Amino acid sequence: MxxxxxxxxxxxxxxxxxxxxxxxxxxxxxxxxxxxxxxxxxxxxxxxxxxxxxxxxxxxxxxxxxxxxxxxxxxxxxxxxxxxxxxxxxxxxxxxxxxxxxxxxxxxxxxxxxxxxxxxxxxxxxxxxxxxxxxxxxxxxxxxxIRVSHPDGLLRAVVSTGFPHLKTDLDPLVQRITRLLTHCQDIRRAASPALDISWVGAGRLDAHTETLHPWDVAAASLIAREAGAVRSHLEPVPPHIPPDLFGGGYLVSSPAIHDELVDVLRGTRGGDSPPPGRMAGTDPNGLDLNRA
Structure with missing residues (x-):
């Protein structure tokens, strides 16, 4: 190496x-x-x-x-x-x-x-x-x-998100905001996702979710995962794009709320199996090959 x-x-x-x-x-x-x-x-x-x-x-x-x-x-x-x-x-x-x-x-x-x-x-x-x-x-x-936070459930979590530049279809955005507002303590929108994701790693935010690009997630996601955060993709990762460079339906959070937050954002509740695409921060490469 x-x-x-x-x-x-x-x-x-x-x-x-x-x-x-x-x-x-x-x-x-x-x-x-x-x-x-x-x-x-x-x-x-x-x-x-x-x-x-x-x-x-x-x-x-x-x-x-x-x-x-x-x-x-x-x-x-x-x-x-x-x-x-x-x-x-x-x-x-x-x-x-x-x-x-x-x-x-x-x-x-x-x-x-x-x-x-x-x-x-x-x-x-x-x-x-x-x-x-x-x-x-x-x-x-x-x-x-730095280390991630450990909120006592999603109702005690502050989650950041972002808005797309192109606003031709606002329904998914409105749905995401509604779900976050009704299930979390509060939300933030600060408009620098690489910094938002790094703040998750520092415990200043409990999670971040939005659709992003490789340059938004590549560095920041490693920082958050190495600090103990967990990452998922809420939409399928294309086979020709490495998960570390894919920002579609991106979610990174404290492990204390990750599964619950995935359920909320997908519109489901409960479930015993881990969410598809979950990647644990303890893996040196950040990739769980069984779930990518």
Missing amino acids: KNLDAVLAAAVEAAQAAGRVIVERQATGGSALSYKQDVEPVTEADLLSDGVITRSLQRAFPLYGILSEETAASDGWESGDLSAPQWVVDPIDGTANYTRGHPYVSIAVAFVVDGFTQAGVVHAPFLGETFTAVAGRGAQLNGVP
Whole structure:
């Protein structure tokens, strides 16, 4: 296996360098704003951050590919070789927050081999926080180990979620929110899912669920699982996409409420068997091959 200490150090260096750039960019007047598909915001800072991360990672490991949110659409990432060693990058997760001066913004960098995330970093530059994890070694926040929460049932759980940019079909979203509001203590919507998922690992949130992309989940999911969280997919994982890179129907939570939350979100109650797709945080690779 590759030297994961060096891999993690390169990911941290890249994410923090990009963080300094976007903080400085915002302080000097922000960035010009455009929209992908007329709905998803993109700024000059997204592209600047992407360039900083790409150059930094290529200097450290020039042979590894990079799957970044800012190039994924043109690259056709789903048809690529997802088993090759590669970096998975979100240069700014929470662009809408960033453009409005909100501090809840993150940068995510993951290293993935054979479809499994081996190292991950989620850096929140405006909060001064860096979440890190290496497969099988636990998760940390600014160098201090973190662990998930243990709420006393779903009625005592705070669950975060997100809303899609395209709002052509709101019924599933309304149904999800209704189920969460009626079965949980409260919900949150902070608009940086990589940071939300990392906060599950730190015990600041009890769960997070929404439909996401590889760059949202690759690094953060490893961090949460290494901190003791459990992950599921509430929709089938396509055979050509590794579970670590699939964000459809994504759910990560404290193990204390996971099965109950799966039942609530699927509209079922009870059941003795584990939910399909469940992945336990104790597996070094985060994958239960019997349930994927």
